[in-house]
Amino acid sequence: MTTIALDAMGGDHAPHSEVAGAILAARELGVRVLLVGQQQAVKEELARHAREADGLPLEIVHAPEVITMRDSPLAAYKKKKGSSAHVAARLVREGQADALVSAGNTGAVMAVAHFTLGTLAAVDRPALAASFPTSKGKVSVMLDVGANVDSKPAHLEQFAVMGEVYYRVIFGTRRPRVALLSIGEEEMKGNELTREAHNRLKKKALNFAGNVEGRDVFAGNVDVIVCDGFIGNVALKISEGLVEYFSTALRSALNKDLRTKMGALLSRPAFKGFKETLDYSEYGGAPLLGVRGITVIGHGRSNPNAIKNAIRVAAELARARVNEKIEAELTPRYTAVRETAAH
Amino acid sequence: MTTIALDAMGGDHAPHSEVAGAILAARELGVRVLLVGQQQAVKEELARHAREADGLPLEIVHAPEVITMRDSPLAAYKKKKGSSAHVAARLVREGQADALVSAGNTGAVMAVAHFTLGTLAAVDRPALAASFPTSKGKVSVMLDVGANVDSKPAHLEQFAVMGEVYYRVIFGTRRPRVALLSIGEEEMKGNELTREAHNRLKKKALNFAGNVEGRDVFAGNVDVIVCDGFIGNVALKISEGLVEYFSTALRSALNKDLRTKMGALLSRPAFKGFKETLDYSEYGGAPLLGVRGITVIGHGRSNPNAIKNAIRVAAELARARVNEKIEAELTPRYTAVRETAAH
Numbered sequence: 168m169t170t171i172a173l174d175a176m177g178g179d180h181a182p183h184s185e186v187a188g189a190i191l192a193a194r195e196l197g198v199r200v201l202l203v204g205q206q207q208a209v210k211e212e213l214a215r216h217a218r219e220a221d222g223l224p225l226e227i228v229h230a231p232e233v234i235t236m237r238d239s240p241l242a243a244y245k246k247k248k249g250s251s252a253h254v255a256a257r258l259v260r261e262g263q264a265d266a267l268v269s270a271g272n273t274g275a276v277m278a279v280a281h282f283t284l285g286t287l288a289a290v291d292r293p294a295l296a297a298s299f300p301t302s303k304g305k306v307s308v309m310l311d312v313g314a315n316v317d318s319k320p321a322h323l324e325q326f327a328v329m330g331e332v333y334y335r336v337i338f339g340t341r342r343p344r345v346a347l348l349s350i351g352e353e354e355m356k357g358n359e360l361t362r363e364a365h366n367r368l369k370k371k372a373l374n375f376a377g378n379v380e381g382r383d384v385f386a387g388n389v390d391v392i393v394c395d396g397f398i399g400n401v402a403l404k405i406s407e408g409l410v411e412y413f414s415t416a417l418r419s420a421l422n423k424d425l426r427t428k429m430g431a432l433l434s435r436p437a438f439k440g441f442k443e444t445l446d447y448s449e450y451g452g453a454p455l456l457g458v459r460g461i462t463v464i465g466h467g468r469s470n471p472n473a474i475k476n477a478i479r480v481a482a483e484l485a486r487a488r489v490n491e492k493i494e495a496e497l498t499p500r501y502t503a504v505r506e507t508a509a510h
Numbered sequence: 511m512t513t514i515a516l517d518a519m520g521g522d523h524a525p526h527s528e529v530a531g532a533i534l535a536a537r538e539l540g541v542r543v544l545l546v547g548q549q550q551a552v553k554e555e556l557a558r559h560a561r562e563a564d565g566l567p568l569e570i571v572h573a574p575e576v577i578t579m580r581d582s583p584l585a586a587y588k589k590k591k592g593s594s595a596h597v598a599a600r601l602v603r604e605g606q607a608d609a610l611v612s613a614g615n616t617g618a619v620m621a622v623a624h625f626t627l628g629t630l631a632a633v634d635r636p637a638l639a640a641s642f643p644t645s646k647g648k649v650s651v652m653l654d655v656g657a658n659v660d661s662k663p664a665h666l667e668q669f670a671v672m673g674e675v676y677y678r679v680i681f682g683t684r685r686p687r688v689a690l691l692s693i694g695e696e697e698m699k700g701n702e703l704t705r706e707a708h709n710r711l712k713k714k715a716l717n718f719a720g721n722v723e724g725r726d727v728f729a730g731n732v733d734v735i736v737c738d739g740f741i742g743n744v745a746l747k748i749s750e751g752l753v754e755y756f757s758t759a760l761r762s763a764l765n766k767d768l769r770t771k772m773g774a775l776l777s778r779p780a781f782k783g784f785k786e787t788l789d790y791s792e793y794g795g796a797p798l799l800g801v802r803g804i805t806v807i808g809h810g811r812s813n814p815n816a817i818k819n820a821i822r823v824a825a826e827l828a829r830a831r832v833n834e835k836i837e838a839e840l841t842p843r844y845t846a847v848r849e850t851a852a853h
Contacts, residue, residue: 301755350659350739350744381745385755397701397741408726409727409749411725427776430775433773434764434773434777437770
C-alpha cells in the first residue's frame with residue numbers, strides 16, 4: 168500500500184483540511200496516510216471525524232514544532248528540525264513513506280525537502296511544477312515556478328526532461344509537447360538564457376515545440392512550459408492576482424442594480440462551473456521535481472479536496488516510479504560501439 | 511498647437527481606426543494630426559468621414575511603404591525606410607511633429623523610433639511602459655515590457671525614474687509609489703539583478719516601496735513597477751492570455767442552459783462594465799520612454815477610441831515636456847559646496 172507522509176500542520180486551515188483530506192484520500196484512493204503533526208491537535212481533529220475515519224489506514228506521527236507562513240525558508244529549515252515538514256521528510260528519507268505532501272509555507276517546504284532528501288544524481292536543481300487551466304480543457308504545466316532563480320541553460324534542459332516525465336505519468340499523454348517560455352516564437356527571440364536553452368532543447372529526444380509566449384500558457388497548444396524560476400513565479404503570481412481582480416470586479420459589476428443582480432442569481436450555476444475551471448484545488452498541488460523522494464506542495468488555502476488531490480498526485484508519482492524515469496532520461500546512454508581493428 | 515505624427519497604416523484595422531481616431535482626437539483634444547501613410551488609402555478613408563473631418567487640423571503625409579505584423583523588427587527598420595513608421599519618426603526628429611503614435615508592429619515601431627530618434631543623453635536603453643487595471647480603480651504601470659532583455663541594475667534604475675516621471679505627468683500623482691517586481695517582498699528575495707537593483711533604488715530620491723510580487727500588479731498598492739523587459743513581456747502576455755481564457759470560459763459557462771442564458775441576458779450591462787475595466791483601449795497605449803522624441807505605441811487591435819487615447823497620452827507627454835523632466839532627474843546635480851579654507 169502506498170504510504171503518504173502528510174504535513175498535517177501545513178496549510179492555512181491545518182489540521183482541519185489535512186485530516187479531512189487524508190480521510191477522503193484513504194477512502195477513495197486506497198492509500199495509507201501518516202498524519203505528521205502535533206499529536207494532541209491532530210488527535211482531536213481526527214476524533215471529530217471518528218465515524219468517517221473508522222477502519223481507514225490513518226496514523227498519527229508526532230512532530231513537536233510547526234513552521235508558519237511567516238518563517239523564512241532557510242531559518243525554518245535550520246531551526247525547526249522538529250517541525251511536521253522535517254519529520255515528514257525524514258519518514259520519506261528513511262523509506263517509511265513513499266511521498267511527502269504539504270500545504271505549508273512553500274519556500275520552507277522546498278528547503279526542507281531539498282536539504283533533507285537531496286537531489287537525484289542526474290539533477291543539479293529541483294524545480295517546482297505548477298498547473299494552469301487552458302482553453303482546450305487540458306492542463307498545461309509550467310516549471311520552474313520558484314524553486315530556483317538565475318538558472319543556466321543546462322538547468323532548463325533538466326526541467327524540460329523532468330516536466331515531460333511528470334506530464335506523461337500524471338496526464339497519460341504519450342509524447343507531451345514541451346516548449347520554452349520566451350517573448351517571441353522565433354528561435355532568436357528571447358534573452359541569452361532562452362537562446363542557449365533553445366539550442367540545447369532542439370537537440371534533445373523530446374517533442375520540442377520551440378518557443379511560446381506568455382499568452383500560450385492558457386491556450387493549450389503545448390503541455391509543458393519551461394522557464395527560469397523567477398519568471399515562472401512572476402507568471403504564477405500574476406495569474407493569481409488577475410483571477411482575484413476578476414472575481415472582485417465581476418462581483419461588483421453584478422451588484423450594480425436589481426436587473427444585474429437577478430441575472431447573477433440565474434447564472435449562478437454558470438459562475439460556479441466557471442470558478443471550478445480556475446480552482447487550484449482540482450489540480451493536486453505542485454510537485455517539487457528532482458529531489459530524492461516524491462514531494463508535492465499544495466496551496467496554503469487548500470481545502471480537503473485539494474489535500475486529497477495532492478495526495479493522489481503524490482501516490483501516482485510514487486507508483487509510477489517517476490524519479491527512476493527521470494534518472495533514466497537524464498543519464499547519458501552509452502551505445503555499445505564495436506571497435507573494428509584497423510588493418 | 512501640439513502636432514502628432516500618426517502612423518496611419520499601423521494597426522490591424524488601419525487606416526480605418528487611425529483616421530477615425532485622429533478625427534476624434536482633433537475634435538476633442540485640440541491637437542493637429544499628421545496622417546502618415548499611403549496617400550491614396552488614407553485619402554479615401556478620410557473622404558468617408560468628410561463631414562466629421564471638415565475643418566479639423568488633419569493633414570496627410572505620404573509614405574509609400576507599409577510595415578506588416580509579420581516583418582521582423584530589424585529588417586523592417588533597415589529595409590522599409592519609406593514606411594509610415596519611418597516617415598512619422600522623421601517628422602518628429604525634424605521638429606515637424608511633437609510626438610509619434612503607432613498601433614503597428616510593436617517591435618518594428620520600437621526599432622524605428624529608437625534608431626531614428628536615438629536615446630536621451632542620460633538614458634542607456636529605452637523602456638516600454640504598459641498600464642494594468644487594479645482593484646483600487648487606478649492604473650499601475652509596468653516597465654519595461656519588452657524593449658530590452660538582459661537588463662543590468664543601472665537600467666532598472668533608469669526605468670524607475672522614467673516610469674515615475676511618466677506616472678506623475680499622466681496620472682497627476684505627486685509622489686508615485688515605485689516598486690521592483692520580484693518573487694518575495696524581502697530585500698534579499700529575488701535574483702542577482704533584483705537584489706542589486708533594490709540596493710540602488712533604495713538610495714534614490716524616489717518614493718520606493720521595495721519589492722512587490724506578481725499578484726500586486728492588480729492590487730493597486732503601488733503605481734510604478736520596474737522589471738527587466740523579458741519578465742515584463744511575459745507578465746503582459748500572460749495577462750492577455752488569461753483575459754482571453756476568462757472570456758471564452760465565461761461565455762461557454764453562460765451558454766450552458768436556458769436558465770444561465772437568461773441570467774446572462776439580464777446581467778449583460780454588468781458584463782459590459784466588467785469588460786470595460788479590462789479594455790486596453792481606455793489606457794492610451796504604451797509609451798516608449800527614453801527615446802529622443804515622444805513615442806506612444808498602441809495595441810494592434812486598436813479601435814478609434816484606443817487611437818484617440820494614444821494620441822491624448824502622446825500630446826500630454828509632449829506638453830508636459832516629459833523628456834526634459836527625465837533628463838533632469840537622471841542628470842547628477844552638483845550642489846554648490848563652499849570650500850572653507852582651513853587655518
